[in-house]
Amino acid sequence: MRPREHASQIPPTRSASIETVLVVTMDHLPGYEIREVLGQVVSSQARTRNVYREGVKSLRGGAYDPAAPENLTRWRTDAVARLGEEARRLGANAVLGMRFEHREVGEMWMEVCAYGTAVVAYRSPAAPAPDQPLVAAETAHPAEPIDSGAIAEAPSAPNLRTAGETPTRPD
Structure with a gap:
């Protein structure tokens, strides 16, 4: 070469x-x-x-x-x-x-x-560094465009609207 x-x-x-x-x-x-x-x-x-x-x-x-x-x-x-x-x-x-x-x-x-x-x-082809995690939205829905104004949440993220129903440790 x-x-x-x-x-x-x-x-x-x-x-x-x-x-x-x-x-x-x-x-x-x-x-x-x-x-x-x-x-x-x-x-x-x-x-x-x-x-x-x-x-x-x-x-x-x-x-x-x-x-x-x-x-x-x-x-x-x-x-x-x-x-x-x-x-x-x-x-x-x-x-x-x-x-x-x-x-x-x-x-x-x-x-x-x-x-x-x-x-x-x-x-190397453009890829994130091995120590950098992917954004949850990129892994959950890679084919969907990401709305830059939205907060990315994985489909398994807890429903924060019902946080009162979430079990907690007794004091």
């Missing part, structure tokens, strides 16, 4: 490099049906540390590097973009269960790894 066949099934993500691949950390995709599991995809990148900054940091007594969060965010964004590209190359339009790992490789290098499961997903 080609990635373009699935591009219209999932809305584009923010990154232009993975515009046809949805990358999520969840292990399922609400509102979508997984039609094919293509396997694990991995994006691993080695990044060098700035020797000059590391030297200055030691002169500052090991003080916090203000550029570190920006660098880590950029590295993770790059890893996700490459993960999406790898998934698209396999014919996927989504990656489920995306996770990050990182580790130091010697004194000068850091590896940033993103991985997940490449899948082909299609939007």
Whole structure:
């Protein structure tokens, strides 16, 4: 299957490099049906540390590097973009269960790894979420149009006009 066949099934993500691949950390995709599991995809990148900054940091007594969060965010964004590209190359339009790992490789290098499961997903037909109950009128009389101004009551609902006749527990 080609990635373009699935591009219209999932809305584009923010990154232009993975515009046809949805990358999520969840292990399922609400509102979508997984039609094919293509396997694990991995994006691993080695990044060098700035020797000059590391030297200055030691002169500052090991003080916090203000550029570190920006660098880590950029590295993770790059890893996700490459993960999406790898998934698209396999014919996927989504990656489920995306996770990050990182580790130091010697004194000068850091590896940033993103991985997940490449899948082909299609939007499910419109259906209520499994945790949302149907309105009683929809289940009692599904073929009848529902009057938007009426209160829906199932046919087995008690007759409230005769509530005085309803048995109650003695006090």
